[in-house]
Amino acid sequence: MTTEHRETGWEDREVGVGPWEGPWPEGEQWDPELLAEGDRRNVADHYRYWTVDAIVADLDTRRHPLHIAIENWQHDFNIGTVVRTANAFNVAGVHIIGRRRWNRRGAMVTDKYMHVHHHPTVEAFLAWADAESLPVLGVDLFEDSVPIETFDFPQACVMVFGQEGPGLSEAIHADAQATLSIAQYGSTRSINAGSAAGIAMHAWVRQHGGSVR
Incomplete structure (x- = not known):
């Protein structure tokens, strides 16, 4: 001490x-x-x-129409952090794509206050998003990614984050309405998935979040 x-x-x-x-x-x-x-x-x-x-x-009386999805093919430890941040922004739902089980330690019990859904495959998730008429927005660095800093977010949408390391799957990338990149100025190629999710959610909140209770 x-x-x-x-x-x-x-x-x-x-x-x-x-x-x-x-x-x-x-x-x-x-x-x-x-x-x-x-x-x-x-x-x-x-x-x-x-x-x-x-x-x-x-919380249900004032959920934002923003959904967050995370691909979980390799038991990503960042998922708990993403869920905790999603709770802070009071999103409508969190969607786990792939493995049902995920490490909840980083969530700090905040998942109890969220609506967490599971989709076993990308196809199942995309079918759900289509049925709900929710535009799918990927967050990752691709040649066709557009800057998140100037992107005009739809009010109702679902942002998808990939695994730490491999990043967003090609299946999500191919079907997404847009893929968003976060400006970086250092030497690393990418930032932590949990950090990226926080930045992306705040970008949406700046446009559609409204006043804090």
Whole structure:
């Protein structure tokens, strides 16, 4: 432990809130166990002491019409980070393409508050997107990719991210309405898939996100 941490008391800082003080509030959104024992979850302050179901129901009233899809052919550890970021932007749904199982550690339990869907194949995913009339937008570096910084996003759409390393599959690339590139100025060819997803979602939010609650 560093001297700075000892001096600031960083190691003693508590996360969340303790048991509710005073008369308990009334309403179905409140969780009796959390009211009694405290709420140490990674949730916004206005959701403290709420049940998971109540939080999901409230989020559902203001989900963005943006969907996020991740290809999962090799158990990509970035998926958890992408899901956590998707939760922060309150997207309509997260779609796992390929393997059903994925490493949830990086999601920090935020997947509980999301609608997570599985598509076993690219074809199944594309059929779903077509049935929902959602434009598919890939995010990767291809010869025909267009800059995400100047792209005019449709309000309702689904952005797809590929595996760390191999990147977006050719099947998604071929069927996507557009493939978007993120401007880079250093020596690396590509950035981490989790970071790319955060940048891409924020680019959409800047155009269609509206005000924060």
